[in-house]
Structures are given as C-alpha cells and as structure tokens.
Amino acid sequence: TEGATAIHADDKGDLTIDPKVFPAAVAADLPAHIAEALANHQLPLNHVAFEAPVDTAAWRDKPTFYVISTKDKVIAPEAQKFFADKMKAETTDVAGSHASLVVHAKDVAAVIEKASFVK
Template structure:
C-alpha cells in the first residue's frame, strides 16, 4: 500500500510541471509591433501603447526611417525578430504599406491597418492614391529636396484637426518627412492575403481619403471598424484603436 502511494505521488509530481508549462504557453500574449506612417515618429503611438500595456500586451514601436520601403520593412522585420513569440503587426498611414511588405513573417499572426494603405503585390501607395480624389492634406504637401512634409497650418487643419492646439504643436514638432520616392515603391508581396486583418477607418480624415480606406478594408477582407476621427486616430481615438488591436490579438490564430 505504501509503495503504491509513493508511486502515485511521484507520477503526480512529474505531470504537474508539464501542466503548468502548458498553462503558461496558453497564457502567452502576442507582442504588438506598431509601425508609424509619414509625417510622424514612434511617439504617435504613445497613447495606444499605454492602453495596450494596461491590458497586458507587450508593445514595441518601430522607428520607421521613412526613406524607402526597403529600409522601413527591414526595420520592421528586425522588431518582429526580436519580439518573443507571436506578433500582431499594426500600421498607420504609410505604415500600412510597410506591414503589407513585412507582414508575411512566420511570427506574424494578424495585421491591423489604421487609416492606412494596403497595396496589392506589384502595387505602390501612389497607385492606390490615384484612384481617389486628392484630399486637402495631400494638396498641401511640401516637397523639399525630394522629401515631403506638412506645414504647421496643414497639421492643424488637415492632419490633426481634431486634437487640441497643444497636441497639434507636439505632432508638428515630432514630424519626420517622407522621401517622396517611397510612395512610388511597389510591394512585392501582400501579407494580408495570408493573414487575418483588421482595419480602422478614420471618418473625418482629410489626409487619406476615407473612401480609399473603406474600399481597401473590403478588398483585403478585413474586419472593419470606424472611428469619428481625423488622420491621426491613434492620438485622437486611442481607446477605439487600441480595442481593435486587442480584439485582433485575441482572435488571431496561433502560428
């Protein structure tokens, strides 16, 4: 009897650590990798990142160089490689083109587009734009030495028009120009064809056409959300944007 009891206890001790390890794996959450777009830097994700961390999701914001699609995709791939476990990849604005190119990494389980481009393979951001009426923000782009930027007035009226003046000033101060030629660079892969996607449309966007956004979301088969915000919805509507990312993280299949 004693021998049988000892044997039972030993078997239980051997099995329990395995069960706990399985529970830890089940509880592991994907890392959210955030890719900013043109005329911004990684701080444009600060309000969203704060909310995601409060929900228990690890977050990395990529410093997107905005000099070429290849350079931006390479920076994003480095962030994906360094992240533990699976990744939910999020792109805002031109960052959508970047995640379309870089998001076919085996670690990426889902894509989230926020007021963003999502070209098809062989297509560029500019080609997406050409099918829609030019927005007020696009009409005010400044080209200096081949780099595009927005004036302080354009930021206030057409880029971040729904932010308070102090926040608009911060957006302008953190602005990084986009090399104009990057818009004409074609993606050679379309990650949304092999990954579940979410899309958050900015209804009041005066920089990237809301019609382009809705059409893009339907074309890529994304789960569509809309927010009553301008182009910088990660700053103007961080609760709604972060919720879409949380939902994508919960629903994305393990890879």
C-alpha cells in the same frame, strides 16, 4: 483631400505637410497647441517609401483589420474603405481625424488586441 494637397516635397524628395495646414488637416480633434507642436516637429517621409514594390502582401493570406477614420482629411475615408474592402478587412469606424491613433487610442487598441488573438 485638404491634407493631401498640403503635402510638399523638398529638393531631396522628402515630404512634409504644410505646418499651417497640418493642425486642421491632420489633427483637428486635438487641442490646438498639441496640433501645432506636431506640425512643427513632423518628420519628413521620403517619396520612395511609396514607390517600393511589394512582392507579397500579408493581407492576401492573413485576417486583416482596418480602423477607418471617418473625419480624416489626409487619407479620404472613401479611400480607406476601398483599401479595407480590397483586403477583406474587418473594419471599425472612429469619428476622428488622421490622428485617430491618439484621439481614439482605446478604440484602436481594442482592434489591435482583437487582431492579436486571430490565428
């Protein structure tokens, strides 16, 4: 995706998204000044976060829910669907970017609330 190709590591292995690409790739549905501020204040993520082995995945034994951001340019919606299907998750689609947690906060909160009542 456009956003994934804009992820770069520094000499310590910390990953950030190119601030010039960030607004369009991560937060296209936020006002430009907010997307630019997010781009300039993003915190790096170290690559080892993706390399740690998982012994037990909770989704194997518990009900799961997944909000698919259909306009995401960081994690392709097709990949999100693949992840959700693998987890047998109940899905909710929102027509939003990678920033769907902010832009579609009510929809995301409704999914979280629904999941909180599942035993």
